[in-house]
Amino acid sequence: xxxxxxxxxxxxxxxxxxxxxxxxxxxxxxxxxxxxxxxxxxxxxxxxxxxxxxxxxxxxxxxxxxxxxxxxxxxxxxxxxxxxxxxxxxxxxxxxxxxxxxxxxxxxxxxxxxxxxxxxxxxxxxxxxxxxxxxxxxxxxxxxxxxxxxxxxxxxxxxxxxxxxxxxxxxxxxxxxxxxxxxxxxxxxxxxxxxxxxxxxxxxxxxxxxxxxxxxxxxxxxxxxxxxxxxxxxxxxxxxxxxxxxxxxxxxxxxxxxxxxxxxxxxxxxxxxxxxxxxxxxxxxxxxxxxxxxxxxxxxxxxxxxxxxxxxxxxxxxxxxxxxxxxxxxxxxxxxxxxxxxxxxxxxxxxxxxxxxxxxxxxxxxxxxxxxxxxxxxxxxxxxxxxxxxxxxxxxxxxxxxxxxxxxxxxxxxxxxxxxx
Numbered sequence: 001x002x003x004x005x006x007x008x009x010x011x012x013x014x015x016x017x018x019x020x021x022x023x024x025x026x027x028x029x030x031x032x033x034x035x036x037x038x039x040x041x042x043x044x045x046x047x048x049x050x051x052x053x054x055x056x057x058x059x060x061x062x063x064x065x066x067x068x069x070x071x072x073x074x075x076x077x078x079x080x081x082x083x084x085x086x087x088x089x090x091x092x093x094x095x096x097x098x099x100x101x102x103x104x105x106x107x108x109x110x111x112x113x114x115x116x117x118x119x120x121x122x123x124x125x126x127x128x129x130x131x132x133x134x135x136x137x138x139x140x141x142x143x144x145x146x147x148x149x150x151x152x153x154x155x156x157x158x159x160x161x162x163x164x165x166x167x168x169x170x171x172x173x174x175x176x177x178x179x180x181x182x183x184x185x186x187x188x189x190x191x192x193x194x195x196x197x198x199x200x201x202x203x204x205x206x207x208x209x210x211x212x213x214x215x216x217x218x219x220x221x222x223x224x225x226x227x228x229x230x231x232x233x234x235x236x237x238x239x240x241x242x243x244x245x246x247x248x249x250x251x252x253x254x255x256x257x258x259x260x261x262x263x264x265x266x267x268x269x270x271x272x273x274x275x276x277x278x279x280x281x282x283x284x285x286x287x288x289x290x291x292x293x294x295x296x297x298x299x300x301x302x303x304x305x306x307x308x309x310x311x312x313x314x315x316x317x318x319x320x321x322x323x324x325x326x327x328x329x330x331x332x333x334x335x336x337x338x339x340x341x342x343x344x345x346x347x348x349x350x351x352x353x354x355x356x357x358x359x360x361x362x363x364x365x366x367x368x369x370x371x372x373x374x375x376x377x378x379x380x381x382x383x384x385x386x387x388x389x390x391x392x393x394x395x396x397x398x399x400x401x402x403x404x405x406x407x408x409x410x411x412x413x414x415x416x417x418x419x420x421x
Contacts (some may be wrong), residue, residue, distance in 0.1 A: 004254035006162050008197045008229055011137040011251055015120045023161035023260075031061075032119040032136075032246075034149045037105055037362075038066035038077065040124030041084040047147035056091050057153035063095040063114060064088050065105035068362045073369035103334025103360045106130040106218060106302035110210075111334055116240055117232045118249030122146060122155055127302050127384065129220045133213035134240065135232035135251060140221065160226040163193055164259040166202035169267035174418055176312070177212030178304060178382065178402040180204070181219045182273040183265070186283030194224035196260065199253065204267040205230060210239045211306040218303045219384050222280040272417055274380075275400035278388045286405055289415045293325075296379040297410035298391075299403050300331025300358075301365045304382035307337050309403045313355075314346035316407035316418050322354035323413030329364060329371045330357045355410070367391045373398075380409045 002020040005013065013021040015029035036044045041064050048056075056062040064084050069077035088096035095114055102108065106127050109115045117135040121128060124146040131138035141155070149155045167180055185192070198220045205213070213230050220228025230236075232250045240248050272286040299305075299313045310332055322328045330350050332338035338360065341347050347357055364371030365383040373379055373392030378399065381391065386398035399415060408418040 004256040004258065006197070006199060006253040006257040006259070007135065007231055007251045008137055008162060008199065008227060009159060011118060011120060012159055021159045023159050025159045026156065027159060028154055028156045029120055030153055031122055031149050031155050033061050033063060033115055033121045034146050035063045035065070035105060035109065035121065035123030035125065035128060036143065036146055037064070037068050037125055038070060038081045038084055039068045040143045040146070041066070042080050043143035044124055044146045044150065045083060045087045047144045048150050051147065051151050053151045056093070056150045059092050060094045062091070062093055062150050063109065064093065065097050065102055065108060067102055067104050067360065068366065069368050070102065070361055071099050071359065101335065103336070104302045104305055104362055107214070107305060107333035107337070110134060110214065111243065111336060113240070113243030113245045116244040116246055116248040117236060118251055122149055126221045127218050129225065129228050130214050130218040130302060132217035132220065132227050132229035133210065135230065135236060137227055137229065139227045158195070160195055160197045161260045162197040162199050164262040165198055165200045166262070166264045167200070167204035167267045168202045168264065169204055171204065171267060172271060174272050174404045175270055176402040176404065177208055177215040179270060179273045180267070181216045182275050182280065182283050182400065183270050185219065185223045185281045186273065186275070188223055188263070190222060190279055190281040191224040193220070195226050198223065198225045198228040200228060200230050202264070206233060209308060210235060211308040214306065215303055219280065222384060272402060272405050274405060274415060275386055277386055277397040277399065280384065280386060280400060286401070286415065286417045292399065292415040293378065293413060294380050294409055294415060295325065295377040296327045296329065296371065296373065297406045298329050298331070298364050298371055298379060298381040298383060299406050300333060301362065301383040302333065303384045304403055305331055305333030305337065305360070307340055309382065310337065310341045310346045311344070312403040313407040314349040316404060317353035317355065317411065318349050320353055320411045320421070322410045325413050326410050328355035328410040330355050331364070332357070332360060334360055364391055380406050380415055382406050
């Protein structure tokens with residue numbers, strides 16, 4: 001009889017071909033999907049070519065999404081994408097996404113059904129952990145690790161210990177999944193789950209949409225986690241029924257599975273949260289933000305660029321105007337989301353309010369392009385990191401929030417709750 005295991009351990013043991021695994025164990029496991037983008041992809045390709053194999057392990061399972069510096073901002077970024085494009089063509093890869101068809105990778109892959117429940121997904125991007133929302137083991141790795149997996153279809157890793165987190169109760173007004181994950185990171189710190197699984201559940205999570213679940217798992221890495229994961233349920237299954245191009249496998253944790261610790265929160269005690277510079281864990285309730293004037297508001301990214309996020313921004317902006325001293329930039333995460341937002345009138349509302357809307361890109365989130373901050377400027381952003389110089393000049397400041405808070409702040413010219421409008 002095998003020992004009781006949590007959902008992450010079960011996925012890993014099956015992919016490793018073992019009867020059981022436990023925290024700290026080194027394993028070699030088969031991967032379902034490898035992923036790289038226009039920054040990390042060229043490095044992976046270079047390393048892959050050094051290995052000496054002719055072909056990737058499976059042209060259906062090696063995915064490239066150029067999304068960081070696209071549409072290309074300069075010659076160097078154009079050359080990077082060209083390298084990835086040519087490799088994808090040479091290898092006859094099924095999943096390469098060109099401008100006009102691409103989206104921000106961690107929103108695009110779930111929506112296209114390329115990743116599914118029960119998968120092991122490794123990506124040369126730290127926010128690959130997003131797919132844990134589907135009940136997959138998903139984690140970021142270095143470009144060299146991705147190159148080896150592209151060649152062999154396998155990777156090695158240490159089985160992480162797990163922390164169980166439960167959010168119970170109903171969400172307060174204006175409180176979103178983004179507030180929950182910021183609250184958690186603020187509580188345990190940016191290294192509070194270092195190389196651990198964050199298994200997130202509770203009654204609040206059971207009632208969350210897939211959009212909200214993606215947001216939570218996306219930021220597991222900001223607490224240092226190896227992966228974030230949510231057990232699949234009927235909401236997950238309904239989402240995958242319409243999309244998944246491979247049969248999903250649904251895992252659940254055993255009732256007596258071992259956890260390093262369990263953390264329980266009463267969601268009804270949580271109000272909207274803002275992460276102050278220069279760490280995602282430097283959080284405060286928005287009611288205690290003080291008088292923080294902003295120059296820019298960004299709504300989008302792999303964290304909060306989904307349709308419900310655009311809807312939230314439009315709800316706040318409807319009938320209002322962006323403050324004359326603020327630049328509001330909105331990035332729908334995929335072309336499909338962009339199109340839906342147009343059809344539903346959200347984009348018209350945002351533009352009429354004075355916001356600028358862009359094609360999908362990671363650009364401003366990593367200080368790449370399309371919204372760089374100058375020295376002394378402040379931005380409120382629905383992205384995932386606010387490190388020194390993250391979105392531009394090292395003397396700029398980034399504050400993280402939900403779309404509700406970002407949109408309200410864009411109108412007010414300072415960080416506020418929508419209740420203050």
